[in-house]
Amino acid sequence: MYIQYSMDQLCLPMDLEVDIPANHLVRVVNAAVNRLSDAIFDAAYPGGGRDSYHPKMLTKIIYAYTQRIYSSRQIAKAVRENIMFMWIAGRQRPDFRTINRFRSERMKAVLETVFTAVLQFLAEENYVQLEHYFVDGTKIEANANRYTFVWGKSVVKQKAKLQEKVQTLFAAIEEAEKQEEGTHGNRDLLERGESATITSEKLDHAVKQLEERLHEKPKDKPLKKAVRMLRKDLLPRLQKYEIQEGILGTRNSYSKTDHDATFMRMKEDHMQNGQLKPGYNVQIGTENQFIVGYSLHQRPTDTRCLIPHLEKVKSQLGRLPGTVIADAGYGGEENYDYLERNEVEAIVKYSTYHSEKSKAWQKDISRIDNWTYNSEQDTWTCAAGQTLHFRRVGKEYTESGYEIEYRYYRSADCGDCPLRPQCTKTKGDREIKVSMNYLRLKNQAILLQKIVLATFVGQHTYSLFIFMYNYTFLMNTEKSISRILKIFSPIMTSHKKKPLSRGASCCLAALAVAAVGACFAAFGVDERGRTAGRAKILACC
Numbered sequence: 111m112y113i114q115y116s117m118d119q120l121c122l123p124m125d126l127e128v129d130i131p132a133n134h135l136v137r138v139v140n141a142a143v144n145r146l147s148d149a150i151f152d153a154a155y156p157g158g159g160r161d162s163y164h165p166k167m168l169t170k171i172i173y174a175y176t177q178r179i180y181s182s183r184q185i186a187k188a189v190r191e192n193i194m195f196m197w198i199a200g201r202q203r204p205d206f207r208t209i210n211r212f213r214s215e216r217m218k219a220v221l222e223t224v225f226t227a228v229l230q231f232l233a234e235e236n237y238v239q240l241e242h243y244f245v246d247g248t249k250i251e252a253n254a255n256r257y258t259f260v261w262g263k264s265v266v267k268q269k270a271k272l273q274e275k276v277q278t279l280f281a282a283i284e285e286a287e288k289q290e291e292g293t294h295g296n297r298d299l300l301e302r303g304e305s306a307t308i309t310s311e312k313l314d315h316a317v318k319q320l321e322e323r324l325h326e327k328p329k330d331k332p333l334k335k336a337v338r339m340l341r342k343d344l345l346p347r348l349q350k351y352e353i354q355e356g357i358l359g360t361r362n363s364y365s366k367t368d369h370d371a372t373f374m375r376m377k378e379d380h381m382q383n384g385q386l387k388p389g390y391n392v393q394i395g396t397e398n399q400f401i402v403g404y405s406l407h408q409r410p411t412d413t414r415c416l417i418p419h420l421e422k423v424k425s426q427l428g429r430l431p432g433t434v435i436a437d438a439g440y441g442g443e444e445n446y447d448y449l450e451r452n453e454v455e456a457i458v459k460y461s462t463y464h465s466e467k468s469k470a471w472q473k474d475i476s477r478i479d480n481w482t483y484n485s486e487q488d489t490w491t492c493a494a495g496q497t498l499h500f501r502r503v504g505k506e507y508t509e510s511g512y513e514i515e516y517r518y519y520r521s522a523d524c525g526d527c528p529l530r531p532q533c534t535k536t537k538g539d540r541e542i543k544v545s546m547n548y549l550r551l552k553n554q555a556i557l558l559q560k561i562v563l564a565t566f567v568g569q570h571t572y573s574l575f576i577f578m579y580n581y582t583f584l585m586n587t588e589k590s591i592s593r594i595l596k597i598f599s600p601i602m603t604s605h606k607k608k609p610l611s612r613g614a615s616c617c618l619a620a621l622a623v624a625a626v627g628a629c630f631a632a633f634g635v636d637e638r639g640r641t642a643g644r645a646k647i648l649a650c651c
Contacts, residue, residue, distance in 0.1 A: 126197040154216040182210040243431030245395040252388040254368035262362040269351040374410035393419040412439035446551035516543040
């Protein structure tokens with residue numbers, strides 16, 4: 111009546127691997143880690159003391175991340191209870207402290223090496239070919255106090271005020287010395303005090319000189335007061351500002367409880383007030399749903415993160431991807447130029463791509479995108495018909511040192527122009543600066559996007575044709591038209607609800623008509639039948 115059941119009977123086989131499916135993810139993790147060289151982990155294990163768990167076994171246990179298990183205690187529990195974890199750990203049971211110490215201390219030094227080795231394994235198996243590299247960034251909030259911050263501009267401002275105060279104090283001391291002795295006494299205090307920038311080292315040396323002078327004149331109260339102010343207040347503050355500038359580097363802010371975190375706006379804004387929070391900008395690149403590259407940045411914007419990210423990918427895999435696909439946050443002259451110089455195809459929107467599609471932008475006569483450029487005469491013509499002639503060439507440098515060459519153009523006379531209030535707010539004639547290199551790279555990006563779009567539409571038109579052809583083969587003509595109308599009618603009429611533009615609706619209708627016409631032609635439907643079919647579909651528009 112029942113299948114025999116006994117918990118006291120020993121069952122064979124005893125190997126856990128028998129109960130694991132052949133294509134299970136845990137087998138992939140096992141195979142990938144087994145291909146790693148043991149030498150990778152040598153630096154993290156200097157030797158001595160009790161024998162450690164094998165680092166490969168502990169690396170395999172991080173398979174828990176694929177199951178959304180991140181707590182060291184939960185991982186240790188899975189190693190004791192879950193058959194997949196028991197098999198991959200070889201029935202060994204490291205406790206949660208060992209797991210946490212391995213991933214937070216020992217693994218930190220070899221993490222990049224392990225990641226690179228796994229990528230090479232994926233490349234050898236042709237899972238990753240670096241042909242189409244999709245990159246995007248996300249901001250992750252740091253585990254730091256949101257209200258203890260240091261702002262770069264504030265540090266510069268306060269440091270400048272302090273240096274000015276030191277200059278004034280030194281000037282007062284020297285003036286007192288002149289009145290009392292009528293001479294400088296061959297001291298270099300004046301030169302140090304009047305230097306353009308006063309460092310804490312220079313100030314400390316100057317204070318020591320003042321202290322020596324104070325020993326000679328212990329009853330000089332103004333000098334004694336000045337020395338006390340310098341030693342107790344000004345010098346410590348200057349040292350603090352220099353330390354803060356060193357932590358800031360090229361950033362504009364950092365958190366006092368996490369010096370690596372920079373204040374930036376997050377997508378998760380529960381207060382809806384644009385509050386700045388300490389965080390990091392994480393850049394991730396993928397291909398075939400595998401994470402091929404990652405990098406951590408202290409910049410809030412993605413524009414300045416693309417080149418360092420790709421350089422890291424190049425250092426790990428030995429070459430750059432063939433094609434980089436990214437959104438408008440990465441569009442900029444420096445990035446376009448870098449990709450062009452490295453012969454990387456860039457499917458990257460420029461920064462103003464979406465803004466230029468708006469009616470407000472297209473009607474704005476102050477935008478040079480709405481002007482006409484004459485390449486032969488090197489002139490621009492504004493909306494009012496005024497010609498702006500070339501004046502000079504200027505160069506500007508980004509924070510990374512990239513040089514941008516601008517060409518400056520100016521109109522001859524804007525005094526009586528009726529469109530002047532809409533064009534410029536300056537008192538003189540309108541002057542513009544244009545980076546011709548950026549315009550060239552921008553036009554290349556537009557052209558490439560059109561080619562990609564045309565390819566995409568062409569592929570989907572072919573798929574649509576195959577669908578219509580197969581469906582017409584199965585059904586008669588009248589039923590085919592009814593079915594096609596049922597499929598396309600909600601799409602083509604959705605412009606009334608404003609999720610789809612009128613042009614896109616008509617484009618879909620044209621695709622449907624072309625596909626149906628091809629199908630009808632294939633089955634010998636006469637011209638009258640074709641016309642009737644087209645009319646029914648176009649009626650949906």
